[in-house]
Amino acid sequence: MSDNITFIGVGAIGLPVAARIAEAGHRVTGVDPRPEAAERAAGTRIESMVTNMSEVDELATVVVMVATPTQLTGLVDDALEQDLNGSGWIIMSTVGPDSVRTEAERLQAAGAMVIDSPVSGDIPGTGTGSLTLFTSGAPSDIEALGDVLDAVGPRNVVGERIGEGQAFKLVNQHLCAIHIAAAAEALNLADRMGLDPEKALRAVENGGAGSRMLSDRGPRMLALGQIEVHNSIGIFVKDAGMVVHTGHRCRAQVPLAEAANQRYRLAADMDLLTEDDSQVIRTYR
Amino acid sequence: MSDNITFIGVGAIGLPVAARIAEAGHRVTGVDPRPEAAERAAGTRIESMVTNMSEVDELATVVVMVATPTQLTGLVDDALEQDLNGSGWIIMSTVGPDSVRTEAERLQAAGAMVIDSPVSGDIPGTGTGSLTLFTSGAPSDIEALGDVLDAVGPRNVVGERIGEGQAFKLVNQHLCAIHIAAAAEALNLADRMGLDPEKALRAVENGGAGSRMLSDRGPRMLALGQIEVHNSIGIFVKDAGMVVHTGHRCRAQVPLAEAANQRYRLAADMDLLTEDDSQVIRTYR
Numbered sequence: 001m002s003d004n005i006t007f008i009g010v011g012a013i014g015l016p017v018a019a020r021i022a023e024a025g026h027r028v029t030g031v032d033p034r035p036e037a038a039e040r041a042a043g044t045r046i047e048s049m050v051t052n053m054s055e056v057d058e059l060a061t062v063v064v065m066v067a068t069p070t071q072l073t074g075l076v077d078d079a080l081e082q083d084l085n086g087s088g089w090i091i092m093s094t095v096g097p098d099s100v101r102t103e104a105e106r107l108q109a110a111g112a113m114v115i116d117s118p119v120s121g122d123i124p125g126t127g128t129g130s131l132t133l134f135t136s137g138a139p140s141d142i143e144a145l146g147d148v149l150d151a152v153g154p155r156n157v158v159g160e161r162i163g164e165g166q167a168f169k170l171v172n173q174h175l176c177a178i179h180i181a182a183a184a185e186a187l188n189l190a191d192r193m194g195l196d197p198e199k200a201l202r203a204v205e206n207g208g209a210g211s212r213m214l215s216d217r218g219p220r221m222l223a224l225g226q227i228e229v230h231n232s233i234g235i236f237v238k239d240a241g242m243v244v245h246t247g248h249r250c251r252a253q254v255p256l257a258e259a260a261n262q263r264y265r266l267a268a269d270m271d272l273l274t275e276d277d278s279q280v281i282r283t284y285r
Numbered sequence: 286m287s288d289n290i291t292f293i294g295v296g297a298i299g300l301p302v303a304a305r306i307a308e309a310g311h312r313v314t315g316v317d318p319r320p321e322a323a324e325r326a327a328g329t330r331i332e333s334m335v336t337n338m339s340e341v342d343e344l345a346t347v348v349v350m351v352a353t354p355t356q357l358t359g360l361v362d363d364a365l366e367q368d369l370n371g372s373g374w375i376i377m378s379t380v381g382p383d384s385v386r387t388e389a390e391r392l393q394a395a396g397a398m399v400i401d402s403p404v405s406g407d408i409p410g411t412g413t414g415s416l417t418l419f420t421s422g423a424p425s426d427i428e429a430l431g432d433v434l435d436a437v438g439p440r441n442v443v444g445e446r447i448g449e450g451q452a453f454k455l456v457n458q459h460l461c462a463i464h465i466a467a468a469a470e471a472l473n474l475a476d477r478m479g480l481d482p483e484k485a486l487r488a489v490e491n492g493g494a495g496s497r498m499l500s501d502r503g504p505r506m507l508a509l510g511q512i513e514v515h516n517s518i519g520i521f522v523k524d525a526g527m528v529v530h531t532g533h534r535c536r537a538q539v540p541l542a543e544a545a546n547q548r549y550r551l552a553a554d555m556d557l558l559t560e561d562d563s564q565v566i567r568t569y570r
Contacts, residue, residue, distance in 0.1 A: 167479070185538070203453050252470075
């Protein structure tokens with residue numbers, strides 16, 4: 001059933017994910033209201049680009065990579081004007097458990113099958129297939145939509161209930177958001193103590209202080225000049241905010257996440273929203 | 286010059302370090318005022334245990350593993366009543382750059398050579414030689430005392446100035462303190478969101494969210510019953526406090542370290558000071 005794919009939200013991460021699905025042999029129609037999305041999709045194997053879902057003849061298999069819960073709600077509002085009976089939806093956005101549950105119920109009431117499968121990784125990772133999917137949903141639905149998931153990354157089913165994928169992703173983002181801010185704070189502390197921060201990074205990264213984010217972002221934090229954007233500050237303004245919000249909703253204390261969230265918001269205030277997340281270090285200087 | 290070693294501070298980490306130095310063929314006299322220190326040293330190759338430095342005939346090579354800057358100052362006060370000319374001192378305590386510089390100057394003024402070499406690792410690590418030393422000092426002094434360092438862990442010279450070893454150690458402790466508290470916060474968040482925290486740990490630890498502390502402490506955070514102490518909460522009450530203090534001294538912002546420090550202090554208030562640092566998770570429950 002998944003030969004014709006409608007891919008909604010062809011942005012920085014969406015574009016390479018949609019391109020991988022197209023390369024795996026599916027016919028992909030991209031939907032994105034931004035004119036630059038169509039320009040950037042040119043030269044990939046994405047079949048066609050439209051600006052609105054109403055331009056798609058039939059919604060068969062739909063992959064959603066919009067940025068926010070509000071966008072997801074608007075998208076479902078629009079979709080419900082079409083016949084969704086028998087359609088299959090994969091929500092790859094990080095929108096949090098509450099949002100995905102609410103919108104999945106609306107789609108399911110219209111006869112659609114839905115799986116929750118947020119994606120973790122950065123822009124270079126989408127090209128190499130090193131993305132992590134946190135997938136949850138009914139096993140039969142995951143099986144039915146499995147070939148599309150497989151085009152994106154290794155299968156990683158974390159539960160049978162819609163919302164579990166989002167919850168695992170939030171645990172992941174909780175740690176990533178803190179580890180990146182901690183790396184920035186540590187390298188700035190090294191500098192302020194009069195150490196060479198490059199040397200400090202090398203001295204600690206392979207011992208007990210090591211983290212994947214320290215070794216990945218650390219060098220870009222210390223690089224001079226224009227820093228390539230692997231994952232934007234904007235992603236963590238959204239995701240760390242969602243972690244804090246969800247923590248409060250489920251009565252979990254999240255003071256470290258709050259402190260990290262504050263750094264990304266400070267970075268946004270410094271107009272760094274579209275810069276690489278490693279540049280959160282500039283809030284410390 | 287380092288056949289006769291005076292090892293001061295034979296505590297939880299000090300004992301196995303002193304024992305390793307003795308096993309490498311040095312004659313070690315342990316100094317510790319606590320009666321239980323002598324009991325615990327029995328059965329190791331530590332030659333003798335005394336309660337006060339004045340009981341040691343001659344201070345030739347001295348290894349210091351006391352717990353706090355105040356204890357280091359008191360120790361140097363006492364030592365200066367003896368002839369220190371030509372003695373060699375290795376400060377393995379984590380006391381921060383300011384304290385080690387001040388006390389090293391006093392010892393050097395009395396004719397001693399001093400190197401700064403705080404140790405990173407946990408109690409099981411001392412037995413297997415997997416400790417990390419952050420060593421700084423004059424190259425000739427490090428060479429002269431190198432055989433004692435080599436008994437403890439691989440050589441890792443980070444600078445030529447006293448205080449640099451401490452500064453690298455603080456960068457290390459900054460990250461470890463935050464990563465442990467972040468792991469506790471994330472696993473508690475997973476639990477509050479209705480996930481199985483064991484499954485959440487496994488789902489995220491090998492991806493972008495991974496850290497050495499998450500994989501090491503995570504399983505002990507989720508274990509039931511009595512948890513073996515690898516490194517006590519008390520160590521992080523001291524070290525995270527020192528990171529925050531040093532950050533303020535050198536005008537580095539350290540909000541994540543402050544949030545982590547607060548968790549260890551909360552754990553101390555809950556009478557967990559001598560428990561394993563993984564038990565900081567109990568402050569979240």
